[in-house]
Amino acid sequence: GGLGFSGIHLDLEPDQLPGAESMRRELLVFLADTVRDVKKVSPVPVSLSIHPRYLEGELGPVAAGAFGSAGIREISVMIYSTGLENAASRMKSIISAWPGLRFSLAVSVEKELPPGESFFRIGKKRFGDILSSFEKKLASPGFAGIVVQSWENYREMDR
Numbered sequence: 001g002g003l004g005f006s007g008i009h010l011d012l013e014p015d016q017l018p019g020a021e022s023m024r025r026e027l028l029v030f031l032a033d034t035v036r037d038v039k040k041v042s043p044v045p046v047s048l049s050i051h052p053r054y055l056e057g058e059l060g061p062v063a064a065g066a067f068g069s070a071g072i073r074e075i076s077v078m079i080y081s082t083g084l085e086n087a088a089s090r091m092k093s094i095i096s097a098w099p100g101l102r103f104s105l106a107v108s109v110e111k112e113l114p115p116g117e118s119f120f121r122i123g124k125k126r127f128g129d130i131l132s133s134f135e136k137k138l139a140s141p142g143f144a145g146i147v148v149q150s151w152e153n154y155r156e157m158d159r
Contacts, residue, residue: 032066
């Protein structure tokens with residue numbers, strides 16, 4: 001026997017490719033094709049991590065349409081910012097712009113990231129309070145919860 005997976009999560013970051021900034025629309029189309037192909041062959045639900053810029057502005061309708069039609073279970077939006085109000089506001093805008101989709105908010109506790117992007121330095125107690133605050137601010141049918149990157153770094157955080 002093998003492991004009984006409940007889903008497949010794709011963390012395919014187009015912005016990691018050289019020259020990505022000038023080809024975001026094309027990369028988004030390729031990403032959508034990849035997601036659709038995975039969804040076709042996957043026996044379990046498929047979810048995806050993505051930078052918020054792909055769900056905002058002119059790319060938003062392209063992404064929302066493609067991921068919605070592909071039947072993605074959940075889109076995890078990587079808003080790596082310790083600015084609680086700004087991050088919550090940005091996430092709320094994305095959720096309300098695409099009511100047919102379900103989103104989770106991805107936040108970081110990676111110790112390698114700068115303090116403005118990672119909650120690593122604030123400790124587990126304060127981080128727990130921040131997560132509760134995010135949950136309250138974002139509560140809606142389109143909000144699926146919070147994803148924390150990464151478990152290893154979370155375990156190293158001070159109380």
